[in-house]
Amino acid sequence: MSETQERPKTLSRPIPSPAVSVETKPFWDAAREGRFLIKRCTACGKAHWYPRTYCPFCASGETVWEESPGEGVVYTYSIMRRSPGAAPYAIGYVTLNEGPSVLTNFVDVTPETLKIGMKVKVKFQPTEGGGPPAPVFAPV
Amino acid sequence: MSIKGKAYIMGAFEHPLRDAPDTSTPQLHMECALGALADAGLEKDDIDGYFCAGDAPGFGGMSMIDYMGLKNVRHMDSTETGGSSYIVHVGHAAQAIAEGKCQAALITLAGRPRHGGGRPGARMAPSAAPGLTDGPPEAGFENIYGGSTHNTYGMCAMRHMHQYGTTSEQLAWIKVAASHHAQWNEHAFLRDVVTVEEVVSSRMIADPLHLMDCCVVTDGGGAVIVTSPEVAKSLKRPKVKIMGAGEAPKSPLGGQDLDLTYSGAVWSGPRAFDEAGVKPADIKYASIYDSFTITVLMQIEDLGFCEKGQGGKFVADGNLISGVGKLPFNTDGGGLCNNHPTNRGGITKVIEAVRQLRGEAHPKVQVKNCDLAIAHGTGGSLGTRHGSATVIMEREA
Numbered sequence: 001m002s003e004t005q006e007r008p009k010t011l012s013r014p015i016p017s018p019a020v021s022v023e024t025k026p027f028w029d030a031a032r033e034g035r036f037l038i039k040r041c042t043a044c045g046k047a048h049w050y051p052r053t054y055c056p057f058c059a060s061g062e063t064v065w066e067e068s069p070g071e072g073v074v075y076t077y078s079i080m081r082r083s084p085g086a087a088p089y090a091i092g093y094v095t096l097n098e099g100p101s102v103l104t105n106f107v108d109v110t111p112e113t114l115k116i117g118m119k120v121k122v123k124f125q126p127t128e129g130g131g132p133p134a135p136v137f138a139p140v
Numbered sequence: 141m142s143i144k145g146k147a148y149i150m151g152a153f154e155h156p157l158r159d160a161p162d163t164s165t166p167q168l169h170m171e172c173a174l175g176a177l178a179d180a181g182l183e184k185d186d187i188d189g190y191f192c193a194g195d196a197p198g199f200g201g202m203s204m205i206d207y208m209g210l211k212n213v214r215h216m217d218s219t220e221t222g223g224s225s226y227i228v229h230v231g232h233a234a235q236a237i238a239e240g241k242c243q244a245a246l247i248t249l250a251g252r253p254r255h256g257g258g259r260p261g262a263r264m265a266p267s268a269a270p271g272l273t274d275g276p277p278e279a280g281f282e283n284i285y286g287g288s289t290h291n292t293y294g295m296c297a298m299r300h301m302h303q304y305g306t307t308s309e310q311l312a313w314i315k316v317a318a319s320h321h322a323q324w325n326e327h328a329f330l331r332d333v334v335t336v337e338e339v340v341s342s343r344m345i346a347d348p349l350h351l352m353d354c355c356v357v358t359d360g361g362g363a364v365i366v367t368s369p370e371v372a373k374s375l376k377r378p379k380v381k382i383m384g385a386g387e388a389p390k391s392p393l394g395g396q397d398l399d400l401t402y403s404g405a406v407w408s409g410p411r412a413f414d415e416a417g418v419k420p421a422d423i424k425y426a427s428i429y430d431s432f433t434i435t436v437l438m439q440i441e442d443l444g445f446c447e448k449g450q451g452g453k454f455v456a457d458g459n460l461i462s463g464v465g466k467l468p469f470n471t472d473g474g475g476l477c478n479n480h481p482t483n484r485g486g487i488t489k490v491i492e493a494v495r496q497l498r499g500e501a502h503p504k505v506q507v508k509n510c511d512l513a514i515a516h517g518t519g520g521s522l523g524t525r526h527g528s529a530t531v532i533m534e535r536e537a
């Protein structure tokens with residue numbers, strides 16, 4: 001052990017290529033452009049996550065893609081300590097300012113500093129195998 | 141007893157597409173559901189029973205219930221018999237309705253074999269369109285983040301601690317109680333009695349869950365036979381009468397108002413208690429699914445054994461140990477110490493409840509005058525989507 005203080009290791013993990021369907025292709029196409037989209041229902045006005053064609057609240061088909069700044073707070077998290085080749089990493093939910101909560105990985109943060117209620121913002125991380133980049137969240 | 145005249149088909153819809161390059165399989169299920177609802181003159185939220193087979197993407201019916209936003213489902217059935225499944229489902233739906241388990245059941249089928257999607261059994265079938273897949277609707281937005289049972293239950297524990305002040309030491313008492321029971325079970329995978337200190341100092345797996353907060357991984361299995369009263373009467377074994385049952389899915393349902401501090405037991409529990417005509421305070425023995433310590437704590441609260449948020453205090457100080465505490469639980473050692481065959485603990489929960497009601501549990505853990513027991517479990521993940529199930533059983537003299 002050297003006496004110089006080790007820099008705290010930030011949490012990270014490689015992300016596999018996401019499954020893209022005909023229904024979710026617009027989301028991933030926007031992700032390639034660095035834009036974070038959510039779905040909002042124009043019938044009931046509510047935003048939802050993950051994106052669907054039909055509103056999970058009122059069943060209307062009048063849903064539209066909406067660009068979101070991807071800002072919110074950490075609802076909860078867990079740090080995976082033992083994962084072959086990728087430990088440690090943080091998984092958790094962000095509650096977006098628009099309302100819905102999003103499952104994600106937290107990056108650019110250490111196990112010691114990640115906290116429930118922390119303000120975070122989306123960023124895109126390249127995925128393995130040339131897939132579209134995946135939304136992850138980092139402290140503001 | 142018969143279903144004759146007890147149920148009606150009031151909505152039916154055949155999707156007009158025969159080639160669906162631009163519509164996902166989940167979307168086809170939803171469009172079929174909407175078509176049948178419109179035909180019947182019902183709304184989505186009128187549906188309280190959901191039936192599907194292997195063509196439905198995801199885990200049983202749970203991914204489609206979440207995708208479609210079926211928030212009032214209290215009866216689920218994913219019986220798979222190939223192409224005849226949906227005719228089986230009509231019969232099962234009629235039985236469920238005749239018993240009062242649901243009032244309006246939805247049965248859906250959809251798929252896209254022309255585009256490589258929706259093949260029963262293929263969770264992520266390749267689509268004909270390059271780069272596109274047609275699996276469970278949540279897959280692209282969840283599966284990439286390294287979720288496992290450990291860390292998704294860890295998320296629940298973290299939030300419960302944040303919201304209610306629950307501590308690792310309180311969670312540890314659940315493992316301690318299980319270990320006190322397992323020491324008497326000659327088949328238990330782990331038979332050593334452990335202390336709170338040992339649990340909280342075991343290595344961290346997925347914060348805030350330690351190694352000893354996690355259940356064992358075991359091979360093996362179990363089986364149960366349920367009979368009619370007539371068959372039961374003709375047999376020589378003590379009679380364990382089924383008094384009530386309840387079930388419920390829970391999922392993010394669009395992600396608004398996400399709350400990971402409670403489970404589907406808040407719905408399945410009261411349904412079972414109401415049917416049985418008993419209260420949590422009447423229960424002498426409880427089999428509670430223990431994939432992790434937090435699983436037990438949340439379910440004890442949700443079933444009404446204590447107030448929401450008070451589970452930590454309730455499980456502490458040996459309150460779950462047979463002969464010591466108020467709620468003897470998992471007297472075989474449970475999933476935490478005894479057995480969790482093929483990563484599914486539901487059947488062992490029923491089996492130990494039967495042993496207790498028969499008076500055939502190990503003498504060191506047998507609950508005195510054990511005449512009423514509960515077996516309860518959740519499957520899937522408390523952190524994403526899960527199915528909750530509760531059964532109440534009584535010893536018949």
